[in-house]
Amino acid sequence: MTGRLFDKIWDRHVVASPADEPPLLYIDLHLVHEVTSPQAFEGIELKGRKVRRPDLTVATMDHDVPTTGLDQPIADELAAQQIARLRRNCEVHGVTLHPLGSIEQGIVHVIGPQQGLTQPGMTIVCGDSHTSTHGAFGTLAFGIGTSEVEHVLATQTLRQAKPQAMAVTVDGELGPGLTAKDLVLGIIRALGTGGGVGTVIEYRGPAIRALSMPGRMTVCNMSIEGGARAGMIAPDDTTFAFLEGRRHSPKGKLWEQALDDWRGLVTDEGAAFDREIHVDAAALRPAVTWGTNPAQSVTIDDVVPDPGALSTPALRQAAERALAYMGLTPGTAIRDINVDAVFIGSCTNGRLEDLRAAAEVARGRRVSPGVRALVVPGSARVKAEAEAEGLDKHFTDAGFEWRSAGCSMCLGMNGDILAPGERSASTSNRNFEGRQGPGGRTHLVSPAVAAATAVAGHFTLPGDL
Amino acid sequence: MPGVQRIAGRAVALDRRDVDTDQIIPASWLKRVERTGFAPGLFGAWRQDPGFVLNHPGASEAKILVAGSNFGCGSSREHAVWALQDFGFQAVVAPSFGDIFRNNSVAAGLVPAQASEESVARLFAALAADPDAEVVLDVAARTVAIPAAGLTEPFELADYARWRLLEGLDDIALTLRHEQAVTAFEASRPAWLPAAAG
Numbered sequence: 001m002t003g004r005l006f007d008k009i010w011d012r013h014v015v016a017s018p019a020d021e022p023p024l025l026y027i028d029l030h031l032v033h034e035v036t037s038p039q040a041f042e043g044i045e046l047k048g049r050k051v052r053r054p055d056l057t058v059a060t061m062d063h064d065v066p067t068t069g070l071d072q073p074i075a076d077e078l079a080a081q082q083i084a085r086l087r088r089n090c091e092v093h094g095v096t097l098h099p100l101g102s103i104e105q106g107i108v109h110v111i112g113p114q115q116g117l118t119q120p121g122m123t124i125v126c127g128d129s130h131t132s133t134h135g136a137f138g139t140l141a142f143g144i145g146t147s148e149v150e151h152v153l154a155t156q157t158l159r160q161a162k163p164q165a166m167a168v169t170v171d172g173e174l175g176p177g178l179t180a181k182d183l184v185l186g187i188i189r190a191l192g193t194g195g196g197v198g199t200v201i202e203y204r205g206p207a208i209r210a211l212s213m214p215g216r217m218t219v220c221n222m223s224i225e226g227g228a229r230a231g232m233i234a235p236d237d238t239t240f241a242f243l244e245g246r247r248h249s250p251k252g253k254l255w256e257q258a259l260d261d262w263r264g265l266v267t268d269e270g271a272a273f274d275r276e277i278h279v280d281a282a283a284l285r286p287a288v289t290w291g292t293n294p295a296q297s298v299t300i301d302d303v304v305p306d307p308g309a310l311s312t313p314a315l316r317q318a319a320e321r322a323l324a325y326m327g328l329t330p331g332t333a334i335r336d337i338n339v340d341a342v343f344i345g346s347c348t349n350g351r352l353e354d355l356r357a358a359a360e361v362a363r364g365r366r367v368s369p370g371v372r373a374l375v376v377p378g379s380a381r382v383k384a385e386a387e388a389e390g391l392d393k394h395f396t397d398a399g400f401e402w403r404s405a406g407c408s409m410c411l412g413m414n415g416d417i418l419a420p421g422e423r424s425a426s427t428s429n430r431n432f433e434g435r436q437g438p439g440g441r442t443h444l445v446s447p448a449v450a451a452a453t454a455v456a457g458h459f460t461l462p463g464d465l
Numbered sequence: 466m467p468g469v470q471r472i473a474g475r476a477v478a479l480d481r482r483d484v485d486t487d488q489i490i491p492a493s494w495l496k497r498v499e500r501t502g503f504a505p506g507l508f509g510a511w512r513q514d515p516g517f518v519l520n521h522p523g524a525s526e527a528k529i530l531v532a533g534s535n536f537g538c539g540s541s542r543e544h545a546v547w548a549l550q551d552f553g554f555q556a557v558v559a560p561s562f563g564d565i566f567r568n569n570s571v572a573a574g575l576v577p578a579q580a581s582e583e584s585v586a587r588l589f590a591a592l593a594a595d596p597d598a599e600v601v602l603d604v605a606a607r608t609v610a611i612p613a614a615g616l617t618e619p620f621e622l623a624d625y626a627r628w629r630l631l632e633g634l635d636d637i638a639l640t641l642r643h644e645q646a647v648t649a650f651e652a653s654r655p656a657w658l659p660a661a662a663g
Contacts (some may be wrong), residue, residue, distance in 0.1 A: 016646040021625055024643055026650055028658055036542065038498035047635070052647075055660040078496035085498050098662040117659050126653065129541040129565060141563050147572030147636070155640045157647060161623060163564070193483050194535035196562055227538060229564045250657035258657040272595035293483050293538075315480050321481070411540075413492045428563060432487040432539060434510050 003268035005234050006165045006200050009140045013123050015157055021445035027317060028122040030152045031108045032059035032095065034086040035263040035413070036127030041089040045291040052156045054094040058117060059086060061100050062107045064413040067376050067403035076415060093153075106379020106405040109133040109347040113217065116246025120235040120262040125152055130347045130429065132223040135232035136216035137239055138265045140200070163229065163273035166199040167267075170207035172282035177463065179357070180215035181328065181349060181446035182426065183207065184222045185287035185297045191293040196228030199275060201279060202267060203233050207281035213242040214353040221348045222429050225294035229251045234266045242436050243376050288334050288459055289431045289444040291322035296431075301428055301458055306330040325433050326441050327421070334459050337443070341424040342454035343436070344400075346410040346446055349427035350378025354447040358427075359391040361451035361462045367399035368457030374401050374416065376408040400454065425453040458463045466574045469604055472555045474528035476600040477518050478592040484532055485539035486566060490548040503548035514538035521596065525553065529600050529609070531588050532559045537566025537577075546573045556602050558609055558620065560585050571626040572636060576604055584609075584618035591616050604630055 015024040030053075034180075037059070039091075044051065051057060064079040074080040083100070090097035098104035104111060109130055112118040120138040125131060125151045134141035144158065153159055168187055201223050203216075213217065216233050223231030240259060243249045250258045285299035296319070298305060307319035307330065323330065328337070344350075344358050355377060367373045375395050377383035383405055386392055392402045409416040410428035412435070418424055420439025427450050432443040445453065452462040492505040511517045516583065518524060536559040537545060547567045549557065556576035580588070591598060591614040602609045604627060610617040611627040622630075627635065 006526060015650045016643045019645070020628075022623075023637075024640060024646070026654075030656075035495050039500045039543075042498075058661045081495050082498055117661070119657075119659060122658065129539065129545075143541035145541055145546070145565055145569030146568060147543060151572075151640065152635050154637045155644075155647065156651075157640060157643075159625075159636065159640065161625075193538060194561060194563075197535065197538075197564055214627075224539070227535065227563065238466055248659040254657040257655070261655065293485070318482055325503070411487075411492045413495060430487070430539065431650070432485045434491060435487055438491070438510055439512075 003271035004165050004273065005138065005202055005232060005265055005267045006140065008058045008265060009121055009123070010162060012121070015210050022161045024157045025123060025160050026157055027125050027152050028056065029117055029124045030057045031112060031124065031126035031131070032057060032247050033063055033108050034082045035063040036146050037089065037149055038082060038085045039146050040153055041093065043150040044153055047449030049154045051093040051095065051153045056156060057095045057153070058103055059095050060098040060108055060111055061086060063321070063407045063411065065406040066414055067406050067408050067416060070404055071347065079414065103380050103384065106382065106437050107350060107407055109221065110350060110378035110382065113137065114379060116243055116249035119249070120239060120265050121403050125158065129224045130221050132229065132231050133221040133347055135216050135220040135223065135230050136213060137264070138232055138235035140230055140232065140295065143224065164199045166196060166201050166228065166275040167273040168201050168203050168277055168279065170203065170205040170281050172207055172280050172281045174207055174284065175279045177448065177461065178286065179446040179448065180211055180218035180282055182284055182287045183281060184219045185289065185294065185444065186284045188222060188226045188295050189297050190277060190279055191226040191295070191414040193225065193293045194227040196223065196226040201228045201231040203231060208233055212353060213238060214351040217351070218348055222294065225429060235262050243437045259449050286446060286449050287460060290326065290328060291319060292325055292431055292433050294429065294431060294444060296322055297444070300334050300461060302334055304328045304330050304334070338423070338458045338460060339371060339425045339453055340422040341418055342371060342450050343409040343424055343426040343428060344374065344450050345378065345408055346428035347378065347449050348429040349375065350382065352382050354427065355382065355386045355391050358447040359394040361448050361455070362398040362400060363394040365398050365455045365465065367454045371454055371457055373399065373454040374405045374409060375401060376404065377405050380405045386429065411435060425450045425459065466633040466635065468631050469555060469574060469576060470631060471604065472528050472576070472602040473599060475523055475526050475597065476529040476531055476620055477527045478589050479518055479530060479532045480589055481534035483535045483538055486537055486542050486545040487539055489537065489545035490542060495542060495544055498636050500547050501551060504551035506553045507548040512594055525598060528553060528555045529602055530554050531585060531592065532557060534560040534582065536562050541565045543569040543573060546570050546575050550575055558585065558588065561626035571629060574630065574633065576602065576622070576630055578602060578620035578622060580609065580618050582618040587616055587618065608626045640663055
């Protein structure tokens, strides 16, 4: 089967196909952060190897950095040690590092696109499952473990059995107030949390074409929540307009050459996929998760579902466990669920467009008493740009906390966490048990719904305020 | 990394689907810069429940974990594999695995044995009847057996993964044999591709 976008990118990166071994794939860009790399650098050094292409390796600090008090030493000793280790490893091996305090620091999947490092047709890997974000540019981008990080550091290649290709076609048009987040949660609901295992997804159709680049990144970001290691969208004029003039984008004649090449990065008419699903954008409503995996969602107009209505015993058992953990009763209206905390940020929804949508809702309103609301920009540059537009003022006037860039409460490594039993509305990507702190209860929503929920104290839409 | 041919010992039955790597090793453990010392964090939150399967008598000697479908979904953290190994597990048997977890397992020497839903259901039933039963996993033959129950179930494991696990091979050393091909490939990369310097 040829002619699919995925095959085109895959084929041009195959370095060798030894008999009885998985193909060796060249990696154009390796993104590195503090949490999944120390053991890999150590492995390189123990074997007397070196980083093959430090120039194709870019590091930043995001997972356990503090989001307040950046002028103080890092209080968490283990985090400080891990961050110091990354600094040391980058120095020793000549890897470019965007450290805490730099305008280029931020969540690894926000800074790649922001700097123009993420370009169509590339292969990009990182020791982080949300590397799928970069697929929004028509790249093959996926998360890897630390042993694979070591492999890429040493060889700039990966051995990968070729995944299957799945088409997710989104027909129709998103309704007013509907966002990429609602779309991707709807897709994952249709797919199931393991539905994409073993595949790379290509998102297609008019509703995908209509998305901005940040919106496309939100969709591709959550591919892994449907089990797919990578998701991609064929590049088009929206992509090229986003890339033109960025720091690492090609310039002059090279830009013209690149454009010629990129325009060919499409799935040819009539190409067949190993699997295909269709989603109707017009049928979607704002999504809210009720359970402990991202496929367990309903719309804001719905009630908490009855596990008894599910099709298999395993799904029923999982739903019952999830509801017990979440402290929810079937039949409760989603709008009647109160929250203790709101988190706006992450590699899913921490870009300028997301902060604008949330600030528009926050502007001139007040966070509900008793609700703690955090806004954490995806990068230091996003923070600066938001401040230049005065978004920070809208947030702080309304009672939101305005923080510095990092992963923060998406995974709660840095101390930004929920207390046991606390409930959040979160723009992040995972509602797993304890994801935002032991015993914490997470509901995934879009930035606008998160902001409206902060104001109301319970799940609500901006239009209902 | 030593090769692994045959694993024989106790098993723990974790009859849950979609077990994510955040459950296997909570994020607070990811600040460690070592590959070892993760055993106390394995299923950290769930182990606080005294009735959890890992708290059952004998579980600390277990070598094989039997689990529901989509085991190891979510975060790419290889720490999940290291924590399972640190606790003593040498193999996980499940109907399906998260893609990244499966790769991480092979790389670190933990056997990801993919058996059918029906096979896993029979293993669960046999272990429910006799939690102390010896389970024998044969990597070369790609079978998992409970001899006392007369059960032998096949599992899937890609040929290359099987070979690496059996021999305990260093993947990077295998790849470095192709260094010339890598160098030749690098000479052909388009000039517009980005580099971090500058």
